[in-house]
Amino acid sequence: MAPPLSRRHLFQAAALAAVTPAISYAATGRAVAAVSEEPSVWTVRPFALEDVKLEQGVFADKRQLMLDHARGYDVNRLLQVFRANAGLATGGAVAPGGWEGLDGEANGNLRGHYTGHFLTMLSQAYAGTGEQVFVDKIRTMVEALTEVREALRRDPVVLNSPGKFGTSAENVRGSYQYVDLPAGVLGGTSAITLSAWVRPTHDANWTRIFDFGDNTTRYLYLAARNANGVPRFAITTSGPGGEQGLDGTAALPLNQWSHLAVTIAGGTGTLYVNGTAVARNTSMSLTPAALGTLANNWLGRSNYSGDPVFAGAYDEFDVWSRALTAGEITQLQTARAADASTGRGDLASYAFDETTGGTFADASGRGLTATLRRTWGGPSHPGFLAAYPETQFIDLESRTSPDYTKVWAPYYTAHKILRGLLDAHSATDDARALDLASGLCDWMYSRLSKLPDATLQRMWGIFSSGEFGGIVEAIVDLHALTGKAEHLALARLFDLDKLIDACAANTDILDGLHANQHIPIFTGLVRLYDATGEERYLTAAKNFWGMVVPGRMYGIGGTSTAEFWKASGVIAGTISTTTAETCCAYNLLKLSRMLFFHEQSPKYMDYYERALYNQVLGSKQDRSDAEKPLVTYFIGLTPGHVRDYTPKQGTTCCEGTGMESATKYQDSVYFKKADGTALYVNLYSPSTLTWAEKGVTVTQTTAYPAEQGTTLRIQGSAAFALRLRVPSWASAGFRVTVNGRAVSGTPTPGSYFTVSRTWRSGDTVRVAIPFRLRVEKALDDPSLQTLFYGPVNLVARNPATEYLPFGLYRNAGLSGDLLPTLTPVAGKPLHYTLDGTEFAPFSEGTEDPTHAYFRRSEPRVVLGTVDSGVANPAKADGTTLLDEIWAAAPFAGKGALVSRVRSVVDTWVSAGLLARADGDKVVSTAGKASFAA
Structure with missing residues (x-):
């Protein structure tokens, strides 16, 4: 009798049965969705980025800084890690470093994620500006990723580069490629010479030029660098303790050809570098004859699994069954072995002249054809696309504890790549981008659908290693395009039931959880609700939002300390130099926006304004840089904190989301009711909306927040309700006029004020939004406060490292406004002084030491x-x-x-x-x- 299906697999079966792929193919071959990309359950819908033009103002200024970066950065640097992983030529491009290289944190185990962020940024930049440069970069990246996927699907092929005498075979660092020689290559000889021309490109210790052995007990190797950075030859039959060795005296130069040779005969071993004997051992009793026939005979790979693979090029590799003389080795410095008196090696001889294929001919006469291989095995499975092998994904399936040096969130990285491809397709209509995205999800489904539910639950519950970001949201978005049942079923395979069930029951279990690992889960749940109608998903997302805002929220809109949550209500008690991870604000904004599409609660847009006008704007430094986005990771809220705009080693998750944030500032300024009867004005931002369905253009002119209000002008004629957000802090004086006449009604803070009419060209709406200076108190320490003027968080600029004491009642106005206690700074809007300290908007991306919180005295x-x-x-x-x-x-x-x-x-x-x-x-x-x- 077959075992009963788990609840998850019942869901899968239902999805597969109920959802019929609805795909047609255009003449271009692009899959065209037969379903709308926007869910029918959304009662309010966004406008496309291209429908909202940013006009001059703080958002346009900040975006311009990021656009400069997008235009100036060479995307081939991003593609380097993908091409290297596939064994393709990298064109000399240098990987970005940090999290996007092999030398950064955890050896770059997250590499590839930044490419996805960059694709999204470029797509949004194009939508917002229409500049061709962004399309060109997107197409370069999509073409390269298409080539990478194809290369990963086949056995490795030789990559040629100029050699010492002709061509050479190159192993790009990060390709994990090596040359596998047949057994018996050493011939069991009692005298031997091994000779190689190599051009190393990286200085990692213990990379092998060759290693012949069975395991870590019985072997013979030549390392390009030992622990002291010099070449080492060793032979042993009893492990490291029994090695008989030869050590060089100087490091091999990088990116230059060096000749190395080892001879053993009559109990003497000699190591030659560039024709000079640099080491001699007269007590070398071991020879290949003592080793016998060995299982592993490798060029570039070590029998020690933790050692790096050799990065660089090989020209000639020869093995003779005798010890060459010093004179013969001298000849090899200027001539191929075939042209020297030595002749080719009689045991093995490889010239590496091949320009195609993945094998190398042996000219010794023994027919020992060598094969190019990858350390992680054969070709990848169909659809796989990453900048590292499938091994991280495989390891996660049996992993029970976190170790990001081994497995660092592979499905998170897959999400970023998937999201970037979907955005690239949306921006350029490039069929290849959609094909790559669909194939990647097909690959994920082929893996995850075969795993037991218990395995999936364990995987997704592991800190960092099991992090998958907003992959569910992206997969559901893909499903809306492809209609493939497997894609919707795949999205549900990421359900972390313990978390979902607790939040659906409004049970707070967030204390101790990694914040950014879990926030984007809920954007995915909202999209799953959109696709399936399962209320549990939407309820969980709404309740979760309420567990974070305001109970775990700092004044600027950020959340988390050292990336984790503490108990709800603990604000002062969690302030540190590592508060408010920038990714968290990015993802909370996405979740707030998505929840608003279902329920037009003004609290979501109040939060959106808070986080956008403060943390998000303030996370971008106020200067451009072609090489760096200059975006914060953490924003420390401790006294005197100086923001770090080049965090960690670069290319972090927050720099990625920071690039995205800075190119979509306009995404939530306006929404439209699904039936077209209302226009929501959520943010007061200078912009021009083109509402094509209505034949209407709305131009918003304002210097907000330097100006306490805005003006909207209508062009075109249409009937609809204009819904103007009344911020929750706008406690008095919110007024609306149309063509100079006051609109009746009482605006309520934390609501939308509605003006319904048939609009005509030239109609002008003026909104007055008086600001007040107010404080917000830390929930767990009311004496610790942060200062707001309207939507603007004002921070003190002072190098002191203790909380500054300030009193504010001394000149408060009858309205309760505390502003009269402060003194305006001439010529600097929104800048004030108090007791000799300047207060300025948090949004200004300076390197001044700041105090976001102060001690009320x-x-x-x-x-x-x-x-x-x-x-x-x-x-x-x-x-x-x-x-x-x-x-x-x-x-x-x-x-x-x-x-x-x-x-x-x-x-x-x-x-x-x-x-x-x-x-x-x-x-x-x-x-x-x-x-x-």
């Missing part, structure tokens, strides 16, 4: 700048007398304020918290003082 009762001389008392919970007085703002006039002061004083006196005499002084001070409106 109101030691004396000061009202209207008049000091009462009375100490400001506090309750046990930290609430001060001044806090309670100003909590009733706004006040209709000074009389109302004085009345409030008298009432609070009487209450505190009655409670024994304030002496009557002191209370009278406070009331008297309020009566004497003057207050700004």
Whole structure:
């Protein structure tokens, strides 16, 4: 009897049965979806990036800096790691380094992810500007990735480069290629010479020029570099402790041809470098005869699995069954063996003159044809595309603990590549990009669909190694294009049931979880809801959002400390130099946006404004660089923190998402109701919307947030409701006029104000959004506060490394606005000073030491700048007398304020918290003082 299907496999079976591929093929061969790319369940829908033009302003300025990077960066550098992995020529391109090279953190085990980010950035840049340069770069990358996938599907083939005497065979670093020689190549001889011309391109220790052995006990090798960086020859039948060796005296130069030869005869071994004997051992009793026939006979690969593969080129490799004389070895410096008195090696001789194929002819007469191989085995499986072998994916399937030096989030990397390909296809309509994306998902399905549910749950629960980013979202997006049932089934194979079920039940289990590993899971769940209608997915995503905002959110909109979450409500207690990983804000913005498509709760767009205008803008340094995007990884919120715009070793996840953020600033300025009856204005940003279906253009003119309002002008005629977001912080004075006439109604903070009419060309809407200076308190320490003026987080610029103390009530206005306590800086909008310290918008990407949080200090009762001389008392919970007085703002006039002061004083006196005499002084001070409106 067959075992019952698990719940997951029942889902798979249902998906495969219910979803019929609906694909037709255009004349170009491109798969054309028979379904809409936008889900029918979205009650509100976005506009395409090309429909919204950014006009001059802070967003256009920041984007321009990133566009300069996109234009200037050589994409062949990104492609280097892909081409190398496939054994293709890299054209001398230098890998980006950091996470995108073999020398960075964890030996580049995440390489390839950055290429996906870059494709997305280029696609968005093209959509936003229409510049051909971005299309050209996309096509270069897609063409190269197509060649890479094809190369990975076949056995490796020789890569030629100029040799010492003709052509040579090159092994590109990162290709994991080596030359496999037949057994018996050493011939069991008791005297031998091994000779090779090599051109090393990397200085890794213990790379083998050749290694003949059975294992790590019985072998004979020549390393290009030992632990001291010089060549070493060794032979042993009893492991490392029994090695009889020869060590060189100097390192081999990189990117130059060197000749090495080893001779053994009569108990003497000699090592020659470029014709000079550099080492001699007269006690070398071991010879190939003692080794017998060996299993592994390799050029470029070691019998020690942890040793790197040789990177560089081979010209000639010869083996003789005698010890050549010093004079004969001298001849080999200027002539091929075939042209020297030595003749070709009688045991083996390879000239590496082949220009095609993957084998090398043996000219010794013994017919020992050599074969080019990869250390990770045969060709990859169909559809596979990556900048490293399939081995990381294979290892993950049996892994039970994290170790990113072995496995670093392979499905996360696959997600970035997949997303980049989908965006490239969307931007350029290149059929190859869609084919690569579809093939990659076919490959993933072929692997994951064969694994038991328990294995999948274990995999996705492993920190870092099991991280898969927003792959589910991307797969569902692909499914909308291909209609393939396997693609929707694949998306559900990433369900992490423990997390989904807990969040669906509104049970908070986030404490201790890696933040950015889990946030993008929920964008995928929303898209799964779109595709399947399963409420569990959408409910989990909504509840999850509420667990992060505001309970785990810093004032700038960021979340996480050292990449992880702590308990909800712990804000002050988690502030460090590694708070607010930038990727987290990027992904929370995506999730907020996606949830808004289903439920038009203004809280999602309030968060969007907060994170976009503060953390995201502030994460980009205010200068351009062709080589670096200059984007933060962490944004430390400790006192005096200086932002690092070149984090870690470069090409990090946050630099990738930072590139994306800076080229899609316009993606959520406007949304449209699905039936076309309403236009949502979510963000006040200078821009021009082309609403083609309505025949309408909306131009928004503003210097927001330097300007406290915006103007929208309509061209064209159409009937629709204009829904203007009233920010939750806009507590008073939000006003709307149309053609100079006030629109009736009472705007409510944290809502949308609707103006419905048939619009005509020339109609002008003016929105006034008065700002107030306000504080937001850390949930776990009310005395630790951050300052906001409207949407703008103001940070103190000061090198001190302790929290700065500031008082703000001393000149507060009747409205409760704290701004009069600060002094504007002439000629610098949104810059103020307080007690000699300058406050500036967090969004400015400078390298100034900043204080996002400060310690609220109101030691004396000061009202209207008049000091009462009375100490400001506090309750046990930290609430001060001044806090309670100003909590009733706004006040209709000074009389109302004085009345409030008298009432609070009487209450505190009655409670024994304030002496009557002191209370009278406070009331008297309020009566004497003057207050700004």
